[in-house]
Amino acid sequence: MRFGAAQLLGIPVPIVLFAVVVAVAWLALRYTASGRQIYAMGNDVEAAKKAGLATRRLTATVYVVSGFCAAMAAVVAVSQQGSVSSSFGEGVEFKAIAAAVLGGTSLFGGVGNVFPGTVIGVLLVQMINNGLIYLQVDLYLQDMVAAVVIFFAVFVDALRMRLMRRLERRTIRVEKGPGRVAASEPVPT
Numbered sequence: 001m002r003f004g005a006a007q008l009l010g011i012p013v014p015i016v017l018f019a020v021v022v023a024v025a026w027l028a029l030r031y032t033a034s035g036r037q038i039y040a041m042g043n044d045v046e047a048a049k050k051a052g053l054a055t056r057r058l059t060a061t062v063y064v065v066s067g068f069c070a071a072m073a074a075v076v077a078v079s080q081q082g083s084v085s086s087s088f089g090e091g092v093e094f095k096a097i098a099a100a101v102l103g104g105t106s107l108f109g110g111v112g113n114v115f116p117g118t119v120i121g122v123l124l125v126q127m128i129n130n131g132l133i134y135l136q137v138d139l140y141l142q143d144m145v146a147a148v149v150i151f152f153a154v155f156v157d158a159l160r161m162r163l164m165r166r167l168e169r170r171t172i173r174v175e176k177g178p179g180r181v182a183a184s185e186p187v188p189t
Helices: 013-031 033-043 045-050 055-081 092-102 114-134 139-169
Strands: 171-174 183-186
Touching (some): 013 055, 013 114, 033 055, 092 114, 092 139
């Protein structure tokens, strides 16, 4: 029970644990083959299967890692609060989605990063929650504000993806001749 209040070099252990999890996730997703495969599978599962990736094994691995992270969060929460109820964490999934999308993760898959993206998204969502509590906004309205933030983030993400697709269509590759490097030229609209 002292784990939640313990400190390591003057820093609370839950913050150290958070930093370790972020660092490991960032390194694993950015610098390992499995991380690139997770992004590929998130972008298009069928294309990942056709590319020869073991998508079932990869999906199972992602769920196991997610479950392990949830277990670590539960240990920290129980050690800080001293008890747990059956409704603990109810409704938090929407805040998690909002944090990920605000951090740059695409709901359509294949795009996103842990650091600094999702970490900044988590900080933004927590600042919004703390601000609403500080302003003494009704508890029921706080969930509505979170829903508006998620909607806005998904809307902006959809606009961004649409713009990226439009920009991809505007660029064509033109061969300049034998043995020369291809160049990209914009297509007049």
